[in-house]
Amino acid sequence: MTARVALAAILLFFLASAPGAIPAQGPAPRVIEVTAERFEFWPSEIVVAQGEEVELRIRSDDTMHGFRIVGAGTNVLIPKRGKGYAVTRFTGSTPGRYTFECSRMCGAGHNFMRGVLVVRPAGGDTR
Numbered sequence: 670m671t672a673r674v675a676l677a678a679i680l681l682f683f684l685a686s687a688p689g690a691i692p693a694q695g696p697a698p699r700v701i702e703v704t705a706e707r708f709e710f711w712p713s714e715i716v717v718a719q720g721e722e723v724e725l726r727i728r729s730d731d732t733m734h735g736f737r738i739v740g741a742g743t744n745v746l747i748p749k750r751g752k753g754y755a756v757t758r759f760t761g762s763t764p765g766r767y768t769f770e771c772s773r774m775c776g777a778g779h780n781f782m783r784g785v786l787v788v789r790p791a792g793g794d795t796r
Contacts, residue, residue: 698722698758705747705771706730708778715784717761719791728754735772738786744772761788 701723704711717723727736729747736755737744745755771782
């Protein structure tokens with residue numbers, strides 16, 4: 670039985686070592702820090718390249734907020750100050766402007782708490 674186990678381990682080693690056995694992973698997404706506070710997001714405009722995946726790390730400097738990208742199926746809760754942050758990923762598949770907004774009632778200025786993700790055509794400047 671031990672010979673079978675050793676043979677299986679050797680076989681698995683060679684299979685795992687074969688070229689192309691481990692799928693190549695793309696680059697890690699660009700991390701963008703976003704702050705929510707008193708009816709605004711900062712930055713309120715985020716520019717990405719078409720096809721680029723970004724990781725949005727959103728924290729609050731006051732109360733609990735929501736973060737929704739209109740039409741993208743993204744809606745996360747942002748914990749209140751000092752309680753961590755929310756993380757979501759976005760890939761700009763199609764060039765255009767994507768509105769993001771607070772999705773949790775946070776006070777009198779809640780309806781003004783918006784921003785935009787701008788997706789530039791591939792090869793465009795994102796800075």
